[in-house]
Amino acid sequence: MHPYIPHTDEEIKQMLHTIGVQHLDDLYKDVPVTIKDLRIPEGLDEFTVVSLLKSLADKNKVIEKSKIFMGAGIYAHYIPQVVKALASRPEFVTAYTPYQAEVSQGTLQALFEYQTMICELTGMEVANSSMYDGASALAEAILMAHRINGKHKILMSKAVHPEYVQTSHTYASAQKLSFKQIPLDNFGRTDLQILKESIDENTCAVVIQYPNFFGVIEDLKAIKENIKDAVFIVVVEPFALSVLESPATFGADIVVGDGQPLGIPMNYGGPTVGFLATLEKHVRKMPGRLIGETKDIEGNTGYVMILQTREQHIRREKATSNICTNHALMAVTNAIFMSTMGPDGLREVAKRSYSNAHYLADRMKEKGFNLLFDGPFFNEFAVRFTRDYDSKWRKIFERGVLGPLPLGWYFEEYRDCGLACATEVNTKQSIDEFVELLGCDEL
Amino acid sequence: MTVFEKSTTGRMGFRLPKSDVKEREYDFPTHLTRQKPLNLPELSEPDVVRHYTELAGKNYSVDKGFYPLGSCTMKYNPKVNEYTASLEGFTEIHPYQPWEFTQGSLKLMFELKEALCEITGMDDMTLQPAAGAHGELTGMLIARAYHLSRNDTKRHIALVPDSAHGTNPASAAMAGFDVIELKSTEDGLVDLEELKRYLNEEVAVLMLTNPNTLGLFEKDIIKIAQMVHDVGALLYYDGANLNAIMGRVRPGDTGFDIVHLNLHKTFSAPHGMGGPGSGPVGVKKFLAEFLPIPVIRKENETYYPDFNLPKSIGRTRSFYGNFSVLVKAYTYILIMGKDGLTHASRMAVLNANYLRALISRFLKIASPRVCMHEFVVDGSDFVKQTNVKILDVAKRLLDYGVHAPTVYFPLIVHEDMMIEPTETESKDTLDRFAKILEAIIEESKTNPELVKNAPYKTPVRRLDDVTATKKPIYRWKK
Numbered sequence: 001m002h003p004y005i006p007h008t009d010e011e012i013k014q015m016l017h018t019i020g021v022q023h024l025d026d027l028y029k030d031v032p033v034t035i036k037d038l039r040i041p042e043g044l045d046e047f048t049v050v051s052l053l054k055s056l057a058d059k060n061k062v063i064e065k066s067k068i069f070m071g072a073g074i075y076a077h078y079i080p081q082v083v084k085a086l087a088s089r090p091e092f093v094t095a096y097t098p099y100q101a102e103v104s105q106g107t108l109q110a111l112f113e114y115q116t117m118i119c120e121l122t123g124m125e126v127a128n129s130s131m132y133d134g135a136s137a138l139a140e141a142i143l144m145a146h147r148i149n150g151k152h153k154i155l156m157s158k159a160v161h162p163e164y165v166q167t168s169h170t171y172a173s174a175q176k177l178s179f180k181q182i183p184l185d186n187f188g189r190t191d192l193q194i195l196k197e198s199i200d201e202n203t204c205a206v207v208i209q210y211p212n213f214f215g216v217i218e219d220l221k222a223i224k225e226n227i228k229d230a231v232f233i234v235v236v237e238p239f240a241l242s243v244l245e246s247p248a249t250f251g252a253d254i255v256v257g258d259g260q261p262l263g264i265p266m267n268y269g270g271p272t273v274g275f276l277a278t279l280e281k282h283v284r285k286m287p288g289r290l291i292g293e294t295k296d297i298e299g300n301t302g303y304v305m306i307l308q309t310r311e312q313h314i315r316r317e318k319a320t321s322n323i324c325t326n327h328a329l330m331a332v333t334n335a336i337f338m339s340t341m342g343p344d345g346l347r348e349v350a351k352r353s354y355s356n357a358h359y360l361a362d363r364m365k366e367k368g369f370n371l372l373f374d375g376p377f378f379n380e381f382a383v384r385f386t387r388d389y390d391s392k393w394r395k396i397f398e399r400g401v402l403g404p405l406p407l408g409w410y411f412e413e414y415r416d417c418g419l420a421c422a423t424e425v426n427t428k429q430s431i432d433e434f435v436e437l438l439g440c441d442e443l
Numbered sequence: 444m445t446v447f448e449k450s451t452t453g454r455m456g457f458r459l460p461k462s463d464v465k466e467r468e469y470d471f472p473t474h475l476t477r478q479k480p481l482n483l484p485e486l487s488e489p490d491v492v493r494h495y496t497e498l499a500g501k502n503y504s505v506d507k508g509f510y511p512l513g514s515c516t517m518k519y520n521p522k523v524n525e526y527t528a529s530l531e532g533f534t535e536i537h538p539y540q541p542w543e544f545t546q547g548s549l550k551l552m553f554e555l556k557e558a559l560c561e562i563t564g565m566d567d568m569t570l571q572p573a574a575g576a577h578g579e580l581t582g583m584l585i586a587r588a589y590h591l592s593r594n595d596t597k598r599h600i601a602l603v604p605d606s607a608h609g610t611n612p613a614s615a616a617m618a619g620f621d622v623i624e625l626k627s628t629e630d631g632l633v634d635l636e637e638l639k640r641y642l643n644e645e646v647a648v649l650m651l652t653n654p655n656t657l658g659l660f661e662k663d664i665i666k667i668a669q670m671v672h673d674v675g676a677l678l679y680y681d682g683a684n685l686n687a688i689m690g691r692v693r694p695g696d697t698g699f700d701i702v703h704l705n706l707h708k709t710f711s712a713p714h715g716m717g718g719p720g721s722g723p724v725g726v727k728k729f730l731a732e733f734l735p736i737p738v739i740r741k742e743n744e745t746y747y748p749d750f751n752l753p754k755s756i757g758r759t760r761s762f763y764g765n766f767s768v769l770v771k772a773y774t775y776i777l778i779m780g781k782d783g784l785t786h787a788s789r790m791a792v793l794n795a796n797y798l799r800a801l802i803s804r805f806l807k808i809a810s811p812r813v814c815m816h817e818f819v820v821d822g823s824d825f826v827k828q829t830n831v832k833i834l835d836v837a838k839r840l841l842d843y844g845v846h847a848p849t850v851y852f853p854l855i856v857h858e859d860m861m862i863e864p865t866e867t868e869s870k871d872t873l874d875r876f877a878k879i880l881e882a883i884i885e886e887s888k889t890n891p892e893l894v895k896n897a898p899y900k901t902p903v904r905r906l907d908d909v910t911a912t913k914k915p916i917y918r919w920k921k
Contacts, residue, residue: 002779002783002786002787003521003778004518004519004521004711004779004787004866004867005783005786005787005790005866005867006867006868006869006870007790007793007869007870011869011870012793014870015793015794015797015870016793018797018800018801019793019796019797019799019800020800021796024789024792024793026813027789027792027793027796027813028691028792029813030659030660030662030812030813031660031662031688031691031692031815032665032692032697033691033692034564034691034692034693034696034697035690035691035692035693035696037781038561038562038690038781038784038785039561039781040558040561040562040776040780040781040784041777041780041781042780042781042782043777043778043779043780043781043782043783044777044778044780045778046523046778049523049527049774049777049778050523050526050527052777053527053530053770053773053774053777054530054532055547056532056547056548056550056551057527057530057531057532057533057547058532058547059532059546059547059550060532060533060536060540060544060545060546060547060548061540061544061545062531062532062535062536063535063537063540065535068537070537070539072539073761073762074537074538074539074762076537080456080457080488082456082488082491082492085492086491086492086495086496086499088525088529089495089496089499090504090505090506091499091500091502091504091506091507092499092502092504092715092716093504093520093525093713093715094504094505094506094520094713094714095502095503095504095505095714095715095716096510096512096515096517096714096716096717097515097714097716097717098716098717099512099847099849100503100837100838100841100846100847101903101906101908102838102841102898102901102902102903102904102905102906103501103502103503103841103846103898103901103902104501104502104503104716105498105501105502105902105903106498106499106500106501106502107498107502107716107717109445109498109501110495110498111716112445112918112919113445113446113447113919115917115918116445116447116918116919117483119917119918120481120482120483121481125917125918126917126918127917127918130718132573132574132577132718132719132760133573133760133761133762134761135758135760135761136573136577136759136760136761143617161761163758163761163762164761166757166758167757167758167759167760167761169757170584170735170756170757170758170759171580171617171759173584173587173619173756173757174584174587174617174618174619174620175619217471217475219472219475220475221474221475241477241481242477242481243469243471243476243477244471244475244476244477245474245475245476245477245478246477258761265534265535266534266535266536266537266538267533267534267536267766267767268533268536268537268538268545268548268762268763268766268767269537269538269761269762269763269764269766270538270573270719270760270761270762270763270764270765270766270767270768271573271718271719271765271766271767271768272761273719280917283915283917289717290915290917292911292912292915292916292917293911293916293919294906294907294908294910294911294916295906295907295910296903296904296905296906296907297896297904297905297907298904300903300904301903302903302906303906304906304908304911305908306908306911306912306915306917307912307915308912309912311609312576312609312610312612312613313608313609313610313852314609315609315613316609316612316613316622317612317613317615317616317622318616319609319613319616321613321617322576322577322579322580322610322613322614322616322617323574323576323577324574324575324576324608324609324610325573325574325575325576325705325707325714325717325718325719325720325722326574326717326718327573327715327718327719328715328716328717328718329715329716329717329718329719330715330718330719332716335446336491336495338483338484339446339456339483339484339486339491339494339495340456340457340486340488340491341455341456341457341483342450342454342455342456342457342483342484342485342486343480343481343482343483343485344455344485345455345456345457346481346483347480347481348459349459351466352459352462352464352466354467354469355462355464355465355466355467356462356464358467359464359465359467376470376471376472376475393541394541394543397540397541397544402537402540405539424459427462427463427464428462428463428464431464
């Protein structure tokens with residue numbers, strides 16, 4: 001007997017009889033046997049497996065949240081218990097894609113509300129009900145831009161998350177798109193002059209991150225004024241949007257980002273959730289699933305999947321993307337988180353993150369470390385340390401602190417720099433101690 | 444009522460701790476500072492709890508009952524999976540921590556990869572893809588990179604049977620291939636004559652689901668693989684239906700070069716209303732150098748992410764993939780063990796054939812062959828007789844407290860219903876379901892209007908999706 005499989009020998013016998021065969025193997029007459037002895041250990045009991053998994057988890061070093069000074073796409077925030085409790089309800093966790101709308105109104109309404117919240121954050125008119133993560137959302141946004149105008153040249157700021165850039169290159173590799181990187185000016189913003197000169201009639205899209213990978217807040221207004229009618233794609237961080245003017249205000253066509261900061265644990269980088277929002281005029285070019293409001297035959301409000309004729313199960317090779325399983329549970333987690341925080345909660349966390357990050361920057365400057373760029377920043381900033389910052393960073397880690405991301409991993413010219421981050425989880429004490437540690441000569 | 448309508452200005456479900464860092468004013472240029480406050484709901488914590496508990500109550504789920512959605516493998520999701528995936532040593536880890544200090548996660552990924560390679564008969568694997576279709580795209584990009592690396596530039600065709608999942612053609616197109624659809628035989632299998640007609644030096648890959656979407660095992664698979672390889676093309680395995688054959692036949696041993704798996708189907712990670720899933724991609728040795736970066740490796744007793752793959756297709760997403768889904772699949776494999784996995788597939792096949800036998804007493808089955816873990820009901824005669832559509836039957840099933848099977852897929856059978864009971868359902872459940880379905884067939888004959896207007900007992904009645912798409916409402920507005 002097996003805990004997940006209910007069949008008794010007697011039942012198996014009865015069932016075979018009903019089917020009209022003698023042995024289980026008769027059901028496999030079309031299937032060859034190719035496995036003599038599957039080299040997988042014998043099954044274990046739950047008690048043993050839990051302790052095995054615990055011992056694996058213990059092999060990872062957990063850094064106390066207040067001592068995490070790294071973001072770079074995954075952020076340490078406090079997640080209220082109510083978010084975890086609601087998002088782990090089995091009615092959400094063990095349901096499938098809402099193919100039978102009448103018994104999936106929980107999923108559908110929660111996702112409809114999620115779409116509304118993402119529209120509110122980004123200022124856009126339509127948001128889909130989730131992508132895999134921020135990186136793949138950007139990659140899909142670029143393919144979408146190509147569907148919009150049929151052009152081939154993508155201008156991508158140097159200050160877009162390197163993993164988002166890599167992912168976009170992979171997705172675009174089969175689509176004859178070409179990429180040009182736009183360098184930065186002294187403030188750490190995308191160089192407007194070079195961007196302007198790079199625009200031509202073949203330009204499909206311009207991709208800007210806001211705040212950018214180095215933490216600097218790009219001037220979307222000035223950028224939009226210089227890119228003519230290229231599709232304007234903006235990659236955003238959700239908390240920053242509670243204090244920054246929305247990309248829609250500056251004429252963005254597609255806004256993407258990662259919802260991890262909104263109530264999702266770091267999870268070693270996954271699962272998170274990507275969001276993608278756009279203007280109504282582009283909706284038929286949009287990837288992913290959309291939920292819409294409707295009525296039932298008695299006139300009650302209800303929700304269904306809409307515009308499915310764009311999707312892979314009907315349009316097959318002509319679909320706007322191949323996404324089927326998306327990240328619905330994480331999208332709903334975002335919605336629960338935003339409902340708990342409300343506009344004031346988001347703004348307070350943003351303000352605290354901003355204040356902590358600026359306090360951290362000031363303390364670092366006092367210790368003699370210079371910021372790499374002068375542009376205004378939100379909760380992340382690049383700072384110059386020592387020549388071989390990577391090894392110093394590892395030593396800092398051994399002292400129980402996750403220090404700023406070594407930028408040399410992605411940018412040879414910034415080998416002495418780190419990307420620092422602070423959020424509401426850091427405290428004055430943790431910041432002060434970290435800065436003392438940074439100044440410590442033996443590191 | 445929406446969460447927005449429940450909002451009251453001034454409420455908040457969260458409080459920050461006190462801080463002794465001085466609060467600062469923003470120094471952004473004025474035109475970049477948000478002017479209008481966000482219009483998000485304002486609720487107390489109990490408001491939030493009640494709203495989402497109310498929504499949860501409007502959902503059908505595996506924990507609630509039978510969910511026989513064909514092709515989706517809605518098996519029971521063990522609770523222990525949720526527990527292990529929520530261990531702090533897994534959830535509170537930043538992906539950019541030094542890998543020397545994430546040995547637990549890396550070891551788990553390495554061992555999971557080894558186990559999945561063993562189950563599928565592949566040599567190496569990436570755990571990065573976030574879903575089955577994401578795995579398909581990854582696999583097809585690998586196929587593309589392979590042909591290009593040999594300067595074999597004329598291979599622009601992906602062959603896909605008409606019975607394939609819709610994601611197959613969509614993924615192939617995203618990977619830059621022209622898709623040619625292969626018509627199946629009357630039996631619903633790959634038509635070898637048809638295949639032969641299309642196989643030439645322009646074909647890059649044949650994408651197959653085996654068992655296929657009619658629940659049938661492609662019995663000529665060895666021959667098909669031979670034919671595909673003879674023209675220099677690759678054979679791709681869509682792992683959506685692996686649950687039927689796990690422990691008995693390995694796709695790699697029957698000639699497949701690339702496979703993707705769905706950890707949220709076969710390996711019991713839950714479906715989360717449509718994700719997150721996980722779609723690892725396994726390859727034969729000669730394709731391993733094209734896997735996305737990073738690949739998890741082991742040297743002595745140390746595990747590390749290897750970024751040094753010059754021929755890699757690149758990244759298909761950020762970081763390492765859906766790590767917590769990987770923890771769930773790993774937990775499941777440890778608990779099931781080799782005998783458990785084999786037993787699961789055998790019971791899945793037994794359940795499908797048993798239910799098929801019960802249903803065949805009152806509905807036509809699309810194929811006369813023994814099925815694997817799922818089967819397709821052909822309702823066309825029934826629809827002709829009663830004028831009740833299969834969709835109506837599906838809606839009526841909801842009134843009886845079970846979830847409806849997949850309807851209108853695969854596209855090659857009309858008025859069809861695709862049923863996959865999985866191994867975690869008991870004989871009693873299957874007996875009950877067959878009885879309910881039979882009762883609805885009876886109702887359709889005696890009182891067709893009753894069935895056509897179903898459902899009656901669900902949170903909302905039949906929804907108007909035509910208007911919803913014609914005049915779309917994408918977001919809540921006051």
